[in-house]
Amino acid sequence: MPVSLEQLNSASSDDFVAALATVFEHSPWVAAAVAPGRPFVSLASLYSAMSAAVRSASSAKRLELINCHPDLAGKAARASVLTIESKYEQGSAGLDRLSDTEYDLFQRLNGAYRQKFGIPFIICVRRHTKDSILRQFELRLKHTAEAEHETAINEILRISGLRLDQHVVAPDRLPVSGQLTTHVLNNHDGCPAEGMALTLFELGGDGTRRVITEAVTNHEGRTETPLISARPLPIGRYELRFEVGRYYADHGTPTADPPFLQSVPIEFSVAEPERHYHVPLLVTPWSFATYRGS
Amino acid sequence: MPVSLEQLNSASSDDFVAALATVFEHSPWVAAAVAPGRPFVSLASLYSAMSAAVRSASSAKRLELINCHPDLAGKAARASVLTIESKYEQGSAGLDRLSDTEYDLFQRLNGAYRQKFGIPFIICVRRHTKDSILRQFELRLKHTAEAEHETAINEILRISGLRLDQHVVAPDRLPVSGQLTTHVLNNHDGCPAEGMALTLFELGGDGTRRVITEAVTNHEGRTETPLISARPLPIGRYELRFEVGRYYADHGTPTADPPFLQSVPIEFSVAEPERHYHVPLLVTPWSFATYRGS
Amino acid sequence: MPVSLEQLNSASSDDFVAALATVFEHSPWVAAAVAPGRPFVSLASLYSAMSAAVRSASSAKRLELINCHPDLAGKAARASVLTIESKYEQGSAGLDRLSDTEYDLFQRLNGAYRQKFGIPFIICVRRHTKDSILRQFELRLKHTAEAEHETAINEILRISGLRLDQHVVAPDRLPVSGQLTTHVLNNHDGCPAEGMALTLFELGGDGTRRVITEAVTNHEGRTETPLISARPLPIGRYELRFEVGRYYADHGTPTADPPFLQSVPIEFSVAEPERHYHVPLLVTPWSFATYRGS
């Protein structure tokens, strides 16, 4: 249940800590540390204070914070003993619907990571697809323990930023969300393409495709709502597929039989989860172009 | 074994007919009909004479010619009693490697067609993919018997044109072949993209993909040889996939991690088998465009 | 001095007529005709009532209304006896700064038109450039008197719509304005082009160029305000010129010497004054593209 920044500022210290208990996994001490600093004028200043409290804590305290986190896609997930927040986050990348082979792979990686660094592998799951998590696992297994302790804290702060942004109603928002939008221009007729069906897929490294969303363009050639918004864009590969052939057939535009362009896929990757990716389509029955816009 | 136009012109009438025996399926009478018209100054005039002989034959004769053709992907194919030419042609569209389900489908369609029109379904297989053959089956089953007799003769003449063009060495060629080419321009650096790997796939209606050819662009950004040439382009759907990410990584061009564009697919369809399709890629690490060129 | 719709609705009949006196040239009777219809819930309904009053007036009355209008760029303009509204409107298309040759041309055309049709040539000047006015003169001189009487009324209603929209403050606006915008995307680096200088010119048929506005793109690659807005886009030819070479030089992007692209002109025409024209530039040091967007 969301709470307002105003309520947080005027609450008793205990209520304040209780209200923010879930922001740092099993670690109410972070909220307690910043409670005396109230009132906070913005969500950004509250988040900044909490981040400072974590960074300035003793290394033992920071290690304890790290160890409060569950394994990724681990036994806890299968046994359903995760915090609600962890459960929701791991589900966002599909870690709650792994095949047995994938589950075993994650267990091996968790084990190898814990054995090398003595801590659980922590990553802000909502910024990733399953594929990019696996890639991070492989990259980070090559690092030093010191670097990984630092990375673990950074990822915890990202996780907390997202939880805070979602949990607290405030005039400002934390810069934790990205946006994916598109726009279809019909260059054959010099107008926005209205009524073109499109589908966004997430592409897995193993050739799998998962529908993220389907939409039809409006009179401006845009979708009514962004394809992804109000959350980080998961790092990974995507396909945006436009039903160009059907659109021109519906408009009676002369083409070939079968039309040169029918279903037009655009494959692209997201690398910056907090940015705006605009992936437009400029199209005629015989040509198309796209680019990373913003 | 190819024969030259010169040899055909100077051969005895019997040898001439024998040399062209395979051009019209089991129907040496067509060659016999044009033998007195020799010498032919070009392959085009020979083909024109043979076409005229067929078109001016009695309707009984034409029906006999039609009935000399085997069923598509039929029992004859499985039993290997096709003429070598038919066997080769049906193989070109993959009709010799049908699954049992597909085989049954073709049998049903063959049966329905034969029952409605009293003749085998004839189509110039080398101008089609398996998918477009099935589509033609469905379309043509809706026609009248009169229209289908006419279509059967037209398709026979297409088949013969291809056989003649392949079998006879002459100064001219029949206009029976198309061409598929590509060209990659690196608009980031203002030069042809040399060394970009690409793959051409044929796409099946059922989601299958079959590699047609693989190539790497040369210093002009082109492939050393056309992607398809010296034959009709089979009507159907294709994907041309360019390894853009690897190319820019090899050139040390700064991009994102993962790069916005990695493997770039272009999906398009061929509708005119005897034409030149040029499908270029204009590309930067952040944008691309394509069009039907020629 | 603007007046609010509210004030108009609550004013005495005389004050209402006085406040709208200038909407129809020397013709307060139009306002008088609609005064009893108050209150008007929107500017659109007021305009609609005034239009209906004109269209349903006797043909003598309509002719009188037509004859209340001055000649275009005529003696009245030179002698400064135009209404303030006419003066402002004729100035918008440069009719107040004609060369002697142009002045003579307009006099000849005015004379020819008046002689053929018995009425002054009326055109909603703010929807046109000087060139398109001359083109309309030539076209309309070929019409019938009946068609031109009809056209004169239509143009008067356009003029009045613009005057009303500018003069009355209301919650709604009349659909009398267009917009010209641009957007520069740097496809070399996958980001908006910030800090690119650009100039919009109006092009005359005689090879003249007149600067309409200059701007520099902001961090979104857009101009802070539309290139043209809050008025109809004058029908005519334009050049939008982008200083691409300087932009890439400022960014240290390697190019040739001299750079392949330095100052990039886009020439286009406006045909629909009340629409949104978006003319973007997708650019690298070696390529560019544009299209009519919206």
Place this chain on the structure above:
Amino acid sequence: MPVSLEQLNSASSDDFVAALATVFEHSPWVAAAVAPGRPFVSLASLYSAMSAAVRSASSAKRLELINCHPDLAGKAARASVLTIESKYEQGSAGLDRLSDTEYDLFQRLNGAYRQKFGIPFIICVRRHTKDSILRQFELRLKHTAEAEHETAINEILRISGLRLDQHVVAPDRLPVSGQLTTHVLNNHDGCPAEGMALTLFELGGDGTRRVITEAVTNHEGRTETPLISARPLPIGRYELRFEVGRYYADHGTPTADPPFLQSVPIEFSVAEPERHYHVPLLVTPWSFATYRGS
């Protein structure tokens, strides 16, 4: 009158020197130096030998060679006492039709250069436009005398290479020529744009425009011959203007009135005279794109 490499190889030493007398301005000693090295298997090896003879000559000899060259656009040009070769070359960049102001400017620059370096300003004129010659003048005036003596020899060798390539008939050609081509693709209809008129202009820094060539595209959307070929492309600024509006009007393609695109200019610069510049146009009535191709 051209001479063949064969003739040069079999001529007497005196005839050989006489035949190549004009290759190095007033300096038959270069030809004499390489005569004993015959036979030359290629034009490239002959040119290479002559270049080596110049580079290995004493510095006094090289200075003498430099001083054999006339001033650019100087009194000699006005008095018509240039060698035929110099006259032709200076004419190619318009140096024979300077206004008095330009003539004075060249005289001042010639004087300043000669005063600073003690030698005439030498530049391979056929690789430049008048504007780029002036720019080189300004740049080179800032150099050291040593650098300019070196540059003078390099430019002399470029001049000689061009003269040799033009004068001697051989199986090989020297790499002294560039090429400018275009190609118009009609993306509205998926075909080459046949019958589109286009004009190539050279743009002067002072706003002048000079027509270089006019052409109409053929059935492949190309011009019958390259826009420039068989010579270096002069370094400078160009405009290629395509009559898009007329083309689509001729084809009955629906557009606006006036059409959004009428006469489409592409402005670009040449920096590498010996390269192939391909400047295509991909166009619909509502969009266009271009790029540096090759």
